[in-house]
Amino acid sequence: MSELEIRGLRVTFDGFTAVDGVDLDVAPGDLRFLIGPNGAGKTTLVDAVTGLVKAEGSAKFGGAELLGRPVHRIARSGIGRTFQTATVFEELTVLQNLDIAAGAGRSRWTMLRRRKDVPEAVAQAMETVGLTDLADSPAGTLAHGQKQWLEIGMLLVQDVKLLLLDEPVAGMSHDERQATGELLQRISEERTVVVIEHDMDFMRSFARSVSVLHAGKVLSEGTVAQVQADPKVQEVYLGHVEDTAVVQEA
């Protein structure tokens, strides 16, 4: 398994610096949570690593530089992501969604023929995310939480080594959150998972390590307990009434 290694990453939009010199290491098999107030640069950081926005500095995965490569190449090198709003192909079925995700390396000949059976990896992913019974339902008819699981399943069949998930439990019920958290823990046994999250309860229950971003920089890093005890983190979060949960707990 490979390591994500980010050094001096900077992203600027028309003079506004969204990410300002971030250094970040995520070890193989980690389940890392990226937290921080709105505008801290969490999503932009993921955008930069996946090639969606231009960035300076360096982001290496398994020793290979990612910055400057086109999106689909980065995806093929084993990095997958989800978005804040679940984007699945609504008119295609669960099975078709997963089959497409599995197929980036397929030959032309295979592409021009019809899918005859369910590929092994697709069946496994459906089982893992618990959507086997819904294989033939159009993705558009799934509940919100199920769409998020489908997206995670698509990353699994893509066989990515690094999953970058942008608020995967937003809008989920308590039970769905619990199920998602357990799913992420299982996945992170074989892959590296980075989760952007606002939900502090969810973070405390499932994070293996945490990085706190603030104003485009890494403010603090460590285990959940270490981060919660950090006075700098408390200061940042005191300014944001809705996010004081961390401090209260500490």
Added chain:
Amino acid sequence: MNVLKGRSVRAWAGFAGAAVLLFAIAPLALSDFRLGLLAKYLCTAMVAVGICLAWGRGGLLTLGQGVFFGLGGYAMAMHLKIADAGPGNLPDFMQLYGTATELPWWWKPFENPAFALAATVLLPMAVAALLGLFIFRRRVKGAYFAILSQALAAALAIWLIGQQATTGGTNGLTDIQGFFGYSLDDPVNQRMVYFVIAAALLLLMAIARQLINSRYGELLVAVRDSEERVRFLGYDPANVKLVAYVVAAGMAGLAGALFVPAVGIISPALIGIVPSIEFVIGAAVGGRASLVGAVLGAIAVAWAKTALSEEFPAAWTYFQGLLFIVALAFLPGGLASLAVLVRRRKAVERKTAVIPVGEAA
């Protein structure tokens, strides 16, 4: 997998039914004149097959299919004009307008029937590949793509009009007499042309159906609905769209090529902006995402054009515009979506009927 089997049985039945209709019933029921008109409509339907693929499945609003229709049509007509003139002679219009004493260099290859035939399909595909590379790599999409396609159709028509000495200008290439040695004045040969067109349409539908049902077809829909997401799965959407665009262009080219012997003329007025829009209207009314819908829509709109413009020549243009707007605004899936709706409702009724009372509670 039973669903798949049922679908393919239905498709075979559909193909067989269409073949009987086109090859047995239509020639018996229609006069030579009407059959000739049907041949013309079927050519429009062939363009619609490509539009169904590129627009219906791939989301590429191809408002310039006239370009590819025209390239195919002119490639065929150039060969037929040279053949009509006979060896050593210039086509009639060149003798009339031109000062040249021999065939222009870019006409010469079309003297060879094999080259001309291949060019009717391969030339549009090559042009589409070149255009598509530029357009899709630069991520031009949506309305911008549509406007660009439209502009190309206008440009080709204007260019053809300007080159009267070598292209026949506004008149186009007219008065085509023979088709690979067969006189087109003979009703029997006209009938043969009709059969060739009907067979070509069925072939194109079979190709399109295979593409739509393949993994590529699923990927194409995925690109249409969320291009960005597809990119994050490791595909380059530009290539996916390019394939659909090029195939659609080849289909339009073949349609244009067969249009020439059926109607006996190809001219800028048949390939410019207005006909390009008409190609799309047929597919939109019938249902752009449905192969059968697009084909039937194209035939119906072409037929309505003949029927209504005979009666109300001035009103037809407005009616056509209205049809397009109504179809897109109120029935984006076209008439085919009504059929799907009815089928789904029936399926739901069946399902609710099957569930036992205890389980439902």
